Amino acid sequence: MSRVLFTGGQVFDGTGSDRAAGDVVVEDGRIVDVGTGLDGDVSVDCTGLTVLPGFFDCHVHVVMSGVDLLRQLQLPFSYQFYEAARNLRRTLEQGITTVRDAGGADLGIQRAVADGLIPGPRMQISVNVISQTGGHGDDWMPSGQCAGPWIPHPGRPDAIADGPDDMRRVARTLLRAGAQVLKVCTTGGVLSPGDDPRHSQFTPEELQVLVAEARMQGRHVMAHAQGAEGIKNAVRAGIRSIEHGIFLDDEAIELMLEHRTWLVPTLVAPLAVIRAVKAGASLPAEMVRKAEEVAEVHAESVRRAVEAGVRIAMGTDSGVGPHGENLEELPLMQACGLSPAQVLAATTSSSAELLGHGDELGRLAPGYRADLVLVSGDAFDLAALPGGIQQVWRDGVRVIPSTVD
Incomplete structure (x- = not known):
């Protein structure tokens, strides 16, 4: 299965730490790596975006x-x-x-x-x-x-x-x-x-x-x-x-x-x-x-x-x-x-x-299920956050915008 690279953006890993520049690599519905300078078979350009857990x-x-x-x-x-x-x-x-x-x-x-x-x-x-x-x-x-x-x-x-x-x-x-x-x-x-x-x-x-x-x-x-x-x-x-x-x-x-x-x-x-x-x-x-x-x-x-x-x-x-x-x-x-x-x-x-999913959801970390939200603008501007949602991925599949829309 293709390795999907989310690259060029900021990453909020879900733990409460501040955002940082980084990449996220997803394969077979799971996150396989989070860091910098990563590679993949298919790239999603996240320039100007923040990648967050679902x-x-x-x-x-x-x-x-x-x-x-x-x-x-x-x-x-x-x-x-x-x-x-x-x-x-x-x-x-x-x-x-x-x-x-x-x-x-x-x-x-x-x-x-x-x-x-x-x-x-x-x-x-x-x-x-x-x-x-x-x-x-x-x-x-x-x-x-x-x-x-x-x-x-x-x-x-x-x-x-x-x-x-x-x-x-x-x-x-x-x-x-x-x-x-x-x-x-x-x-x-x-x-x-x-x-x-x-x-x-x-x-x-x-x-x-x-x-x-x-x-x-x-x-x-x-x-x-x-x-x-x-x-x-x-x-x-x-x-x-x-x-x-x-x-x-x-x-x-x-x-x-x-x-x-x-x-x-x-x-x-x-x-x-x-x-x-x-x-x-x-x-x-x-x-x-x-x-x-x-x-x-x-x-x-x-x-x-x-x-x-x-x-x-x-x-x-x-x-x-x-x-x-x-x-x-x-x-x-x-x-x-x-x-x-x-x-x-x-x-x-x-x-x-x-909800009992702490070992597989809610964070961007290797081994976790690949639920991702891509947000434009300042992700910490919570009032504006809904208007900044660009893409939503669930288990490594883009669901918003849907590929069948």
């Missing part, structure tokens, strides 16, 4: 395309799968070559990407969101009807659980359906009409059962966790990552440091809800009020976590907001105290470590 988004919902409840009620059931194909393509165009779907995508969507039926980033899926009755993932509405993105179907089993035995059954059902990570709501949330983001959901005993079931199958658990007590319950139970982390307190941060728990902030999510409503989306007033209340305290919580040294990985909650605008999260992370290099490391090597 980006990650550790919190997406590819079957969601906004938060307009009235629109969701009017769409045919199968429409979500066609929208998912579009959403995956838009995500790939952002340089994101790996995602963790935090609820909604089933095994069929993941396999369609893996088999090349539709273009998109490789996927780690949770299938559905585990919720207690009346919890954040329970789509029951005051009308008595269920409306939302987690409605069960044959590939997306019901994930409402009450009590340790029910939690065990739901965990095993989702794992059987193909989940590579289990997603649980340990607090209320913004986009659920009957709960409060600060209130806890599930008991410590229920969460311990969930983590035990996941570990027996070599899996991890991620937690939608916004209130401090629900965050602490999740961390003590051994859950690997806290999603959102809106109301962190000092004890929660200390526990996360002690347990080396990851934080996936999704800072753009409440902002996306507010924008959607201003653009005409139909949402209950209670959801809008909660989004407005959490936006500012969210950023402050993340700032404190960053200052303390909590491990950060990039995630957006895209699906709540538009797919294809994922990189808007990066300057928001910078505003919370991370340097541009740290933000990009959180979007590459740190996210790879969180």
Whole structure:
């Protein structure tokens, strides 16, 4: 197979080190060398460009395309799968070559990407969101009807659980359906009409059962966790990552440091809800009020976590907001105290470590899979980064612009 030489540009290796002039050589889908003065059979001119590892988004919902409840009620059931194909393509165009779907995508969507039926980033899926009755993932509405993105179907089993035995059954059902990570709501949330983001959901005993079931199958658990007590319950139970982390307190941060728990902030999510409503989306007033209340305290919580040294990985909650605008999260992370290099490391090597891919993705180093993003301009100008993406390669194949476009 031809050796492809990416030459003449700057290289950001994903570790958080500064950029440096260098070449990258790819063969048979893997990086075989990084350095200067290298050679290859085919050259890609990277003059004026920075070569980075493929980006990650550790919190997406590819079957969601906004938060307009009235629109969701009017769409045919199968429409979500066609929208998912579009959403995956838009995500790939952002340089994101790996995602963790935090609820909604089933095994069929993941396999369609893996088999090349539709273009998109490789996927780690949770299938559905585990919720207690009346919890954040329970789509029951005051009308008595269920409306939302987690409605069960044959590939997306019901994930409402009450009590340790029910939690065990739901965990095993989702794992059987193909989940590579289990997603649980340990607090209320913004986009659920009957709960409060600060209130806890599930008991410590229920969460311990969930983590035990996941570990027996070599899996991890991620937690939608916004209130401090629900965050602490999740961390003590051994859950690997806290999603959102809106109301962190000092004890929660200390526990996360002690347990080396990851934080996936999704800072753009409440902002996306507010924008959607201003653009005409139909949402209950209670959801809008909660989004407005959490936006500012969210950023402050993340700032404190960053200052303390909590491990950060990039995630957006895209699906709540538009797919294809994922990189808007990066300057928001910078505003919370991370340097541009740290933000990009959180979007590459740190996210790879969180998802269990740290030994083969997220860095430009020999032996790693050849996911590359070629960016013009200053790659550390995070606000301008999306407009500078020129090429995206996944496993040594150029996927953006596609060779079949």
